[in-house]
Amino acid sequence: MDSKPVVYINALLAAGLVAALVGLTVGGWGRVPLSAIGGLAVSALWISALLLSLRRSGRSARELGRQVDDLRLKLEKSDEKLKMADREANVFYRGEIEEALLDLRAIRDKTESAVMNVVTLLQGIVQKSKEGSEEADAVVEYFMREKIGSVGVFGASLVANLMSSNEGAIKSTGDVFVQLSRFNEELLTQLAAVIERVMGINDFVKQIEKIALQTRILSLNAALEAARAGTRGKGFSVVAGEVRVLAERSNDAALHIKSTAEESSRIVSALEGKMRARVTKDVEDMKAAEGNLLNTFNKFKISLASVSEAIEVLTQNYQNISLDISKATVSLQFQDLTSQQLEKVIERLGRLNNHFPGGDRAAPDETPDLGPGLSSDIGAPNKNLRILNDSSNKRLQTAAAGEDDASDADVTFF
Amino acid sequence: MNNSTEKRGNKTILRVHDDIVDLKSGEAFKTALAELFDRGEKDVVLDFNGIRRINSHGIGKILMFYKRFQGNGGNLYVAPLSGAVKETFETLMLDKLLKECKV
Numbered sequence: 122m123d124s125k126p127v128v129y130i131n132a133l134l135a136a137g138l139v140a141a142l143v144g145l146t147v148g149g150w151g152r153v154p155l156s157a158i159g160g161l162a163v164s165a166l167w168i169s170a171l172l173l174s175l176r177r178s179g180r181s182a183r184e185l186g187r188q189v190d191d192l193r194l195k196l197e198k199s200d201e202k203l204k205m206a207d208r209e210a211n212v213f214y215r216g217e218i219e220e221a222l223l224d225l226r227a228i229r230d231k232t233e234s235a236v237m238n239v240v241t242l243l244q245g246i247v248q249k250s251k252e253g254s255e256e257a258d259a260v261v262e263y264f265m266r267e268k269i270g271s272v273g274v275f276g277a278s279l280v281a282n283l284m285s286s287n288e289g290a291i292k293s294t295g296d297v298f299v300q301l302s303r304f305n306e307e308l309l310t311q312l313a314a315v316i317e318r319v320m321g322i323n324d325f326v327k328q329i330e331k332i333a334l335q336t337r338i339l340s341l342n343a344a345l346e347a348a349r350a351g352t353r354g355k356g357f358s359v360v361a362g363e364v365r366v367l368a369e370r371s372n373d374a375a376l377h378i379k380s381t382a383e384e385s386s387r388i389v390s391a392l393e394g395k396m397r398a399r400v401t402k403d404v405e406d407m408k409a410a411e412g413n414l415l416n417t418f419n420k421f422k423i424s425l426a427s428v429s430e431a432i433e434v435l436t437q438n439y440q441n442i443s444l445d446i447s448k449a450t451v452s453l454q455f456q457d458l459t460s461q462q463l464e465k466v467i468e469r470l471g472r473l474n475n476h477f478p479g480g481d482r483a484a485p486d487e488t489p490d491l492g493p494g495l496s497s498d499i500g501a502p503n504k505n506l507r508i509l510n511d512s513s514n515k516r517l518q519t520a521a522a523g524e525d526d527a528s529d530a531d532v533t534f535f
Numbered sequence: 536m537n538n539s540t541e542k543r544g545n546k547t548i549l550r551v552h553d554d555i556v557d558l559k560s561g562e563a564f565k566t567a568l569a570e571l572f573d574r575g576e577k578d579v580v581l582d583f584n585g586i587r588r589i590n591s592h593g594i595g596k597i598l599m600f601y602k603r604f605q606g607n608g609g610n611l612y613v614a615p616l617s618g619a620v621k622e623t624f625e626t627l628m629l630d631k632l633l634k635e636c637k638v
Contacts, residue, residue: 252565252599259598260591263632274602279628423626430591437558 130170137163214473221470228466232459239452246445253438260431264424283421290417294410301403308396315389322382329375333368340365538567546578546612547571548638552585555593564593568600577609580636583620594627601632612636 140160263275277285343361347354537552549571555564571579581597583589601611613633616624624630 255602256595256599259602260595262602263598274605275598275632282628420626427591427594427627431595434558434561434591434595441558 131167134163134167134170137167214476217473218470221466221473224466225463228459228463232456232463235452235455235459239449239456242445242449242452246442246449249438249442249445253435253442256438257435260428260435264428264431279424283417283424286417287414287421290410290414294407294414297403297406297410301400301407304399304403308392312389312392312396315385315392319382319385319389322378322385326375326379326382329371329378333372333375336364336368336371340368538564540567540571543638546580546636547576548580548582548614550582550585554586554588555596556588556590557592561592561596565596565599568596572600572603572607577604577607578612579604579609580612580614580638581633582614582638583616584614587619589620589623594623594629597629597633610634614638 137160140163142160262273262278264279340361343364344358347358347361350357539550539552541548541550549567551564551567553560553563555561568579597611604611611633613624613630613635615635615637616630621630624633
């Protein structure tokens with residue numbers, strides 16, 4: 122029934138009752154005035170209307186009950202649908218989160234592996250650097266350096282030893298040259314003296330031969346004159362004979378001297394031969410010394426080449442170390458890339474988490490809290506979706522309570 | 536790199552079978568010597584009769600480990616040499632540094 126007419130009728134009936142009571146009161150209870158009768162009649166009508174109204178309200182209440190039941194059924198159906206939607210959303214988001222977690226784990230494993238690679242590389246670099254330095258130190262010490270104040274493990278360096286050898290070789294060569302020079306000088310001096318004497322002897326021999334010849338000629342002439350003189354020339358003939366003997370002896374002496382001179386000449390020649398042999402030997406010695414010198418210098422050159430090669434090897438070692446450092450740098454750059462990838466995944470999870478109303482909302486740079494159920498028990502119901510469900514239930518229940526207000530007006534009275 | 540070791544009395548013989556002429560062979564030679572050093576061997580005889588050439592890649596390692604073994608109270612020796620290896624040793628006067636030891 123419309124609520125306003127009901128109010129008017131109630132007011133009219135209430136007024137009628139009051140009038141009846143007043144009439145009775147004024148007229149007294151012994152006499153029943155007309156107004157009282159009217160009032161009573163109105164009251165009777167009012168009570169009948171009331172009873173009628175109650176009957177109608179009863180019917181409305183039953184109708185209301187039926188509506189509430191319908192609403193409850195609808196609510197339950199909605200609840201079921203919500204639960205299904207909740208489960209589907211759960212499955213979907215759970216799948217997304219699971220994939221994100223797998224990505225994160227894969228990236229984490231890659232990151233750990235890359236870090237281990239970097240650490241291993243760096244450890245290798247340190248080890249190679251130490252060994253490289255040790256080898257460089259040993260090479261330089263052996264080839265070039267001498268420890269000042271103490272004898273090193275290697276003693277004198279190779280360069281020092283080679284320099285000593287060179288100096289020895291040069292000194293020996295010098296000595297040979299000096300000796301040779303002195304010998305040559307002496308020899309030449311002696312040869313000059315010998316030659317001079319031989320020349321003198323030859324001249325002397327020639328003079329003697331000349332004198333001997335003249336003497337023989339003279340003796341022959343004397344013998345001729347003695348023969349011409351006859352017996353008076355016998356004494357002269359004897360003298361001539363003696364002179365002839367003297368001439369012959371002089372000639373013999375000259376021949377002897379000549380022979381001696383020739384012998385001397387042979388000696389000089391022999392000496393010359395020996396000298397030549399000695400010079401030849403000395404030349405050979407000089408050549409040998411020169412050869413040693415050249416050999417020593419050659420060894421020195423080879424040693425220097427070896428030093429250069431050793432330094433080159435050491436340089437290669439350090440170049441390899443640089444290469445390892447470059448590899449480590451590349452790994453570190455990969456680390457940076459991995460970090461960026463991780464950030465993206467974390468942001469994605471954060472956005473995903475923000476889709477769920479209520480609960481903790483994760484800031485963009487924070488790892489969102491996905492709830493305890495997801496990490497250890499994927500099958501656990503989603504807490505946020507359950508809250509949504511509860512809120513929806515409440516709203517639906519409130520809405521259902523709002524529709525009940527109209528029916529309640531029939532039974533609401535002061 | 537091919538090498539082998541043999542213990543004889545108080546000496547360990549390291550027989551080298553590949554020429555030591557590049558980074559790889561040099562590193563392998565170094566590894567073999569490092570193993571012996573780390574194992575605590577004192578006296579090691581290097582036998583190069585199985586190779587024809589050795590250059591700075593091997594010489595540097597010999598000098599490095601000569602110092603190490605000396606510092607540890609030990610010594611490096613060399614088996615009687617021949618050929619180009621002997622010439623190299625003589626040129627660099629290593630034959631005066633490493634005493635010869637018959638194996």
